[in-house]
Amino acid sequence: KAGVTQTPRYLIKTRGQQVTLSCSPISGHRSVSWYQQTPGQGLQFLFEYFSETQRNKGNFPGRFSGRQFSNSRSEMNVSTLELGDSALYLCASSLQGASTDTQYFGPGTRLTVL
Amino acid sequence: DQQVKQNSPSLSVQEGRISILNCDYTNSMFDYFLWYKKYPAEGPTFLISISSIKDKNEDGRFTVFLNKSAKHLSLHIVPSQPGDSAVYFCAASRSGGYQKVTFGIGTKLQVIP
Numbered sequence: 001k002a003g004v005t006q007t008p009r010y011l012i013k014t015r016g017q018q019v020t021l022s023c024s025p026i027s028g029h030r031s032v033s034w035y036q037q038t039p040g041q042g043l044q045f046l047f048e049y050f051s052e053t054q055r056n057k058g059n060f061p062g063r064f065s066g067r068q069f070s071n072s073r074s075e076m077n078v079s080t081l082e083l084g085d086s087a088l089y090l091c092a093s094s095l096q097g098a099s100t101d102t103q104y105f106g107p108g109t110r111l112t113v114l
Numbered sequence: 115d116q117q118v119k120q121n122s123p124s125l126s127v128q129e130g131r132i133s134i135l136n137c138d139y140t141n142s143m144f145d146y147f148l149w150y151k152k153y154p155a156e157g158p159t160f161l162i163s164i165s166s167i168k169d170k171n172e173d174g175r176f177t178v179f180l181n182k183s184a185k186h187l188s189l190h191i192v193p194s195q196p197g198d199s200a201v202y203f204c205a206a207s208r209s210g211g212y213q214k215v216t217f218g219i220g221t222k223l224q225v226i227p
Contacts, residue, residue, distance in 0.1 A: 042220055044217070056213065
């Protein structure tokens with residue numbers, strides 16, 4: 001079974017631009033969560049989607065948004081990029097998104113904002 | 115506000131010895147705890163979990179201990195192997211709801227051959 005895939009793996013943008021990241025979950029998994037990883041903050045929860053609906057959201061500004069498609073694939077968008085948005089963005093999928101479901105992570109997208 | 119704290123950024127252990135990674139949490143609503151391992155250029159992989167109804171869970175060389183009164187958990191790796199060298203993340207959540215896992219900042223373990 002293929003794992004979680006994320007595209008692109010690396011991205012360089014400038015301040016003020018916007019970016020879209022993509023995540024394809026493991027086949028059969030209906031829940032997708034997104035995390036931001038930075039050296040000093042660890043993994044911080046952005047949001048979780050299930051059946052095209054956002055069910056949970058972390059403490060990030062509205063510039064961070066996401067969506068999920070009917071095939072469970074998910075995209076994350078960051079508008080008006082800031083230098084502090086430079087991070088590794090990870091997505092994780094699980095079967096139903098219950099809090100005790102095991103999450104399977106993709107390799108991440110490394111975003112650099114110049 | 116870090117609700118899950120890993121106060122040791124790094125740890126070095128000799129091969130064959132025990133590695134002990136520690137984690138503290140502040141949110142008393144957390145009742146499900148996990149450890150993930152991360153290698154460079156890869157996403158985190160699930161290692162082991164424990165529910166608050168238990169105080170110990172074991173899986174091969176990995177054992178997680180939970181002390182609810184102290185809001186503390188630890189991961190023991192015995193014996194440590196060079197392939198265990200990675201960043202270990204402690205994580206916590208509330209069971210019964212939707213997925214919203216809170217992670218610590220990680221501890222980098224180096225196992226020296």
